[in-house]
Structure formats: C-alpha cells, structure tokens
Amino acid sequence: MSGGSSNTDPQELPVDEAELLRVCRIGRAQGLKGEVSVRLFTDEPEERFEPGAVLFSRDGSTEYVVQRARAFKDRWYLKLEGVDDRTAAEALNGTELYGEAWELDDDEFYPKDIVGLEARLRTADGPVIGTVVDMTDNAQWLLKIRLAHPVGDERTALVPFVEALVPQVDLDGGVLVIDPPGGLIPGVDRTL
Template sequence: MDNYFEVGKILTTHGLKGEVKVNPITDFIEERFTPGTSLYIGESVDSSKQEVVVQRARMHKQFVLVIFEGIDNIDEAEKIVGKKIFVKESDRQELEDGSYYFKDILDLPVFDAETGEKLGILNDIETPGANDIWEIKPENGKSFWIPNIASVVKKVDLDNKRIEVSLLEGLRDED
C-alpha cells in the first residue's frame, strides 16, 4: 500500500477553462507542479484518491494556478474544489541536512534543550514568511508558537524522535 503526504489544497476555480487555485504546502513548488507530474486528489490522507496529471501550472502571488489533464472546464474544476493534493511517499525529494518534511516532525515531543523538560508536542507548522513557525501543544495549558530559527530550535533528532528547543523570553505565556 502506498503512503501519501499532502502538498496542497485546491481553494477555488480560476476562470472557465478548468484552472484551479492551489495553496501549496511544499518547499518544492516547481517540482510538484511541473507539467507531466502525477498528483493525487482526495479528501484526506486515508481516503480514496484520484490520480491527476499536471498539464500546466503558474505562480500567482503565493498560490499556484494549475490545469490538470482531463479537467478542461469550470464544471469539472468545481468537482475538485476543497480537495487536498497528495504525492506518493516514493516521490519525495531528497532533503539537505537540517531540512525535514512536515509529516516527519509533526507530533514529535519537544524538550527544553537546557533542562530536558518536556514542553509538549509539535502540533502544527505555519509558513507565513521568512521562516516557519511551530505550534507547541503542552499536555496541560495553552499552546504557544515558536519560530523555526537556529537560536530557538537547537536539534531535530528523527532517529530518537525528539526536538530540542531553547525558548526566548516571552515566547511562552505561562499565565
């Protein structure tokens, strides 16, 4: 059985000729949306998926406008709006050292690098601009966000399934 991971979400149609607006969730936008690339559309990672092939893609602001082969009018495009886009795990790109796929680090426990105290789990990742921000969800209390920068994230250890961070003053509201 193939494993899949999410690389985007279809937000809306764009025009009348089957083009859709995609919010990409990948650092490999050019590779993922190259003409001829096979992608898979579905409701969730566990749901059945429809294979689609990228016919044409172009950037538009922070979104990708995509036309898939066989989806050539607005009526066909509307059927896939709201669905997620996946790639097979076997199609994952090799990453350079210090880079990680979101699915490999989400749900990992996060520890204070100095005290060893468990702070919570990595619950969510957002990519608003220059660097990602990570939501840490403690077992009790309020979630908080940290920037994924070298002065905060000290170590991501996939082999031992743990993340070590050094919290800067004010990152965690402990009230």
Template sequence: MSSPDDQKVLMAKIGAAHGIRGEVRVKPFGEDPLSFADYGILTDKIGSRTFEVEKARVQKTVVITKFKEVKDRNQAEELNGVELYVERAQLPDPEEDEFYYSDLNGLSVLDHDDTQLGKIVAVQDFGAGDLLEIRPKRGRTFYIPFTKAFVPEISLSDGYVRAQLPEDYFSEEGSDESEAASPDK
C-alpha cells in the same frame, strides 16, 4: 511513529476555478511554486482521486493549473479545497538542516533539561516565518519560531526537537507593561 516512507506529503491545495477550460488556481506549499507538478500523479488525502498536471503557470501567488482529468469549469469548481498529496517516498531526501514538515509532526519538544513541553502538531506560516505549533499535555497549543536560535537541535531518528526558549517566553506581563508605558493612555 510511522515511517516516512508510508506517509503522504501535502504539496498544494486547489482553489477556485480559473476561466472556462477547466483550469484551477492552486496554492503550492514549498519554495518552488511549480514543484508540486514534478512528482507525477498527485492524490487527494485518502488516495481515492488522482490528478496529473497537464500544464501549470505561476500567476502572482498561485499556480494556474490544468489537470488532464478536468475538462471544464464545472469539474474545476468541484475541486475547490481539495488538498494534493504525493507519497513521501517520491520526494528526494532533504539536504542537511532541511526538513519536510510532515517529518516534524508528532516529534516531542524538549527543553534544555529534557522536560517535555509537548508535541509538534503542525508547522504554520502566517507571513513572518515558520512556526512550530506545539500541543502540551494540558492547555492550548502554542507557537515557537522554527529558527536555529529557538530550535537548535532536531533528531528525527530519536523523535524529538530541543527548544531553547527565553525564561519569560510564556509570560504575559510584557504586553501589559508596554500598554502602561504608552503615551496614548
């Protein structure tokens, strides 16, 4: 497992151009929508391009951003879809019970009796809260809520999280029973 200090952390993703002066819409990842602008130089995933925020303002669900390197709309349009990263070492240490998603990727997921359920491959949020996406040794990935009730223990130093899943968590019978009980049928 690589150390956190040699990792890049995804901070935001550039979207469509905004206006004619080289501004872009940026979708930030994090609680503070403007925090991606606080860490100096941002890079693309491989580090071949750098971006320095000249100014940024929140507008609804995006941050309208002007990068010093982008002079006009044509240059802005070319950036659509570029992900913006910082070096993990640039970020402050998280508070107790806070984690950077990049630190969770690759951790083993163990159940109450140390059986490995899989490894964390991503942290997703589809609108109802954070979910850990887990890849088992065989089969399709599955999700568990990233809450204290479902994930009561996290040990970054030992490389695992402990999942507390209800006995019927992987059962698909619940949806069939609710359909049969529906008065519409």
C-alpha cells in the same frame, strides 16, 4: 486526471498513503478550458507543478497529471489532464491534492515528521517542555507546543522553527531541543 478510481482495491494503490504530503487545494475554475486556481501548501510549486508531474487524492487512489501550470500575482493556476472545460474544473473545487514525499537534506524536515516530537529544554536530556502538536507556516514556520506544565490559561506556546531556537532535531529519538529566550514559553525561565 488519469489512472486510478474510487473503486481501486487498497492493496493496489499506486502510492503509500502515509508517504503523501498535501501540496494544494483546488479552488475556483479559471476561464472556460478547465484551468483551476489552487491554494498552496508547498514551498516548491515550480517542482510540484512541472508538466507531467503526478498528484494524488488523499488516499492515493486517483492520479491527477499536471498538463501545465502558471503563476500570476502570487496565485497559481493548474491545467490537469482530462479536465477540459469549466464544468469539470468546478467539480474539483475543494479537492486537496497530494504529492509523494521527496528525499530531504539532513537539515530539512517535513511538518509531519516534527509533529509528535517531545520538546526538551536546551539538551536532549533536559526538562520536558511539552509535545509538538502542530506546525504552521505564517511568515515563518512556527512550532505549536502543548505545554507539559501549563501556566494559568496558557496551555500551548508558539516557537519559531529556526536553528537559533531549535538547535537539535532527533527524529529517531523522538525529541527536539529548544533554547528559548526568557518569556517566549510560559513557565520556562531563561536561567533554568
């Protein structure tokens, strides 16, 4: 751990909190020399955990510098600078670490950019299906959409975030287009 402190004036934060993305949550200490296990929230752990990479607390006021990282049996373990014993590692249990947003290709999106978009049927001017309220990564990315017109007890729908079903995303327009097969979204018939 280096740089920053909880007493840092918000005007002097090293990064803009709004541009930070959750990368991992620290779990239990591993061994006696300050290594910690982490739960991943990134698709790019190799890049995020390169030696010298800087991660931040949620508000950006505290920096954590990766000294080394390793993967073992689908788990990641980090050694952070300044965390040199088991006691220091245990004190970080539950801490979430954030990284700066990277420039993405035109066909890539961060979940935070998708949440809040209006979902429309088949075209950007089509009928409103609802609003994206969450994005989850199970076996694949899923959009959770709060339906504009709930059907019975069904107030939300899950839609796989794949090009065949979500052919258009317009961040500037605040809209994404969904072309669902019949039965995927309650109340939305394929023939509409």
